Amino acid sequence: MMEDLDVQLVSTTIVNKCLVVPIQVELFDDTIIQLQSEILDKIQKEDLRGVIIDLSAINVVDSFLAGKLREIGYQTVLMGVDTILTSLKPEVAASIADMEYDLGNVIMARDQDHAFQIIDSNSKKII
Amino acid sequence: MKTVKSKKISNPADIITVSSNALNIAKKIGFSETASYSISIAVSELASNIHKYAKNGYIHLNIIEGKNTNGLEVVAIDNGPGIKNIQDAMKDNYSTSDGLGIGLPGVKRLMDEFEIKSEPKKGTLITTRKWL
Structure with missing residues (x-):
């Protein structure tokens, strides 16, 4: 029963020095908060070039999730790493626009490949 | 009016x-994909508010008949602390928690009709509708 679950797991992987966070289920608020600290922790411990959050499985971006994504974007930028959100469903993009959410520093990409391209081109600029 | 879903939020x-x-x-009653997702976000905002402020409450989803068309009505009801200042709560960027402060005004933007009744220490009743 879904009601009985109070723990959700989001497994992250590091690919090409980027932290990839594939979100496969609609997130509980607590899971987002946990994920947020995990991402910041990984940035500190690993030599990361970027954080890629894949939202392809997400149907609902409510104001809490939007606020947390904006916070993650701002915090990672402060730590020198961009956060890129990828694979928004068109309907979800439309509703984010309707709600007039401000996602702040986060960068949007079509899919994970596009996200890696953005991170690669940003790294080149710096070098 | 036909209630198609009543869900306790705890x-x-x-x-x-x-x-x-x-x-x-x-989707089933004929809303476009985009409109359906908008309704879904509105419901998520209302249910989150119940959980955040009142701990427990109910969301009712009703199919309603208008003059020319049908619609979906979302009723959020709780016996929580109520909203002290409704005008403030309806302002963008106002939040008494750590949210974006865009929840209720966002719901109003996503839906066609929005009514709120709230009394401190008694609870909150929000009725919102979207027409096909």
């Missing part, structure tokens, strides 16, 4: 369940 999983119920019902 834990985070209920928020996800009821917003997914709303998405499916909206």
